[in-house]
Amino acid sequence: MDERLPESDQRLLEQIQLNLIQGVGPRIRHALMEQFGSASRILNAPRQELLNVPGVGTKLANAIIYRSAKSSAEEELKRCRESEFQILTEETQNYPSLLKEMPDPPSLLYCNGTLLPEDELAVAIVGSRKCTTYGLQQAEKLAGALARAGITVVSGLARGIDQAAHRGALKAGGRTIAVMATGLSHIYPLEHQELSEKVANQGALVTEFPLDQAPVAGLFPQRNRIISGLSMGVVLIEAGRKSGALHTARHAYEQGRDVFAVPGRIDHPASAGCHDLIRDGAMLVRDIEDILEGLGPLMAPVVTTQHREIHTPRELSLSDFEQNILNLVTLEPQHLNDIVQSSHLDSSRILSTLTILEMRKVVKRLPGGFLVRATS
Template identity: 40%
Template sequence: MAQDESLRAWMALSFVPRLGMKNLSRLLSHDAPEKLLSYSNTQWQAIGLKGDQVRYLQSQAIQEAERCLEWQQASELRTILTPQHSLYPPLLKEIASAPPVLFVEGEVQCLSLPQIAIVGSRNATIDGQRAAHQFARELVEHGVVVTSGLALGIDGYAHDGALSGQGKTVAVLGSGFNHLYPARHRQLAERIKHSGALVSEFRPDTKPRAEHFPRRNRIVSGLSLGVLVVEAALKSGSLITARYATEQDREVFVLPGTIYQSNYAGSNDLIRQGACLVQNVPQIIEELGAMLDWSINQQNLTQPALFSSPNDEEQLPFPLLLANVGVEATPVDILASRTNIPVQDIMTQLLELELSGHVVAVSGGYIRKGRG
């Protein structure tokens, strides 16, 4: 089919070593993926490919793309997404290093629903495990999808908590599907793909490697409106996820912990740096109120709003603009760029939001106030 041909060509190009999304986009500006694959050596080099990259395209790329298509066709639960696909998650598409290919097993629509990531230590305390499970269970009761990395410890308890609450959960893998890691979570992964989704940017035959896991954390945060750090030591991988979240303009929430346990040293340091301290799920919902409402409206969901104002009939004004005003000062020109709203209209809306108490003008731009 033409669709398979296009996907095969896209994957072949995206698999080229050291290419990256930016250079892939540059190549695609020259021609359609299917036509690019028929280029000669001279044509490839003329548009910037190196000798070893050309050799890969001519020797391995198509075969590896074909194996990926065979993986997809082996199950109705499997989908391969590119940024051109209508089901590619819109929030993830916004990040600077959006993966050019996503392999998905399960309910692919989950990836575009409002998500909160829960991350933390692999060697979690009993309190941390209980908190991850409880927060995940309560979040799905509010209609939020819980996202994590399928690792031992906090990740596993978060996934299980979401499933126990009859909700959806997304697990982002640090390996290909044929080498699921950790093996101890195979049964959990089976449960997730029937009530959520498993996701990987790695080809199905890719084995787990240490450098894959920090890299996959950008997808965990990129899929989510915010990241909740339950328990993290000073050198925890969760801090990498928190850093990605900040770079991606996502909210970072942290559960505070005792100063006498090293497992909480990283968590408490995040709070010291300005992350949002939370003690319960309603505080998360309140902080993300406008963004969650806007995200739900974008999906045309029929479920009740995740955040209710004192007057249930009241609608938050200018939800698109509010969704882009956070707890740190955001300049007007940045808001205009994010929303594609003219600066003059942005100024008018901000004035109304300021008068109604939803935002506050501060040095450097605007911040949210209260439930806004």
């Protein structure tokens, strides 16, 4: 590699090179990193040490040793910078923190658009490509409601439910992220070119795959772990028993994410997978309130574009007045009288609002007339 490059570019090129080697998927990469610790050490490792890594055979060891992807990596980085695509690594500041919780996070995340801190408040909506009008309506409706509440909608840019979810978030003026199973230079399906441009302008297109990766059936289940990994929870709409969306639900369970399902007609096979999930413990969704109530606590407070500090997702359903009253309640116990006095507002209205906040589980009442802000 060019020694004149900054050290950060050298490391990035080494990671791109490793990512370009055919056969180095998430599991093999994880095993290599466990053994060697960095892309540089992997690329410079002796053959026998590489062969000692589970899953690495002679062909893959040779591809790593002979650095067959070196020139391709330099060209890949050049093309990304010309197109103003970002390449994020786990060391990059704006690499999504939710992905770092995964057992096999993407080593590289190609990004067309912008990832923001408030995208930590994200919910995925996935489902069948061959869906009914009912499914499309529910996906667009829920996505729009989530977007208006300040939640980023994540999906996979596919036909059907995914398309409706992105469209609903865009129409509501919210943010949406499309996780692709192809490279950024291969929008799939082709008819979603215009949709992909709108997503990039109002959120981001992301993928772990190189720029020229064409659609391959086996890569779609692999990318599904990123859809769930970017999200606090996953909502399934019209997933049949053989639907690929069920892979996303499985990843969500493995990653400790919340799983929701929208019911359909009990005699329609399009929703059979959703009904199985509900029977087995997934949360039933009738409206956005079910989602906000069911989502677990945040790892850390998130500041939204409206400058609201959110501690639990259910706070997103509050009115402006309710949010203002909630802001009077701190993480440390305060006496009810002190909260009322600090508001300088009508005490009866404050007391009734605090009761509503307690019912919504964003405020917790303690013995002795004390209140504290709920964080879980």
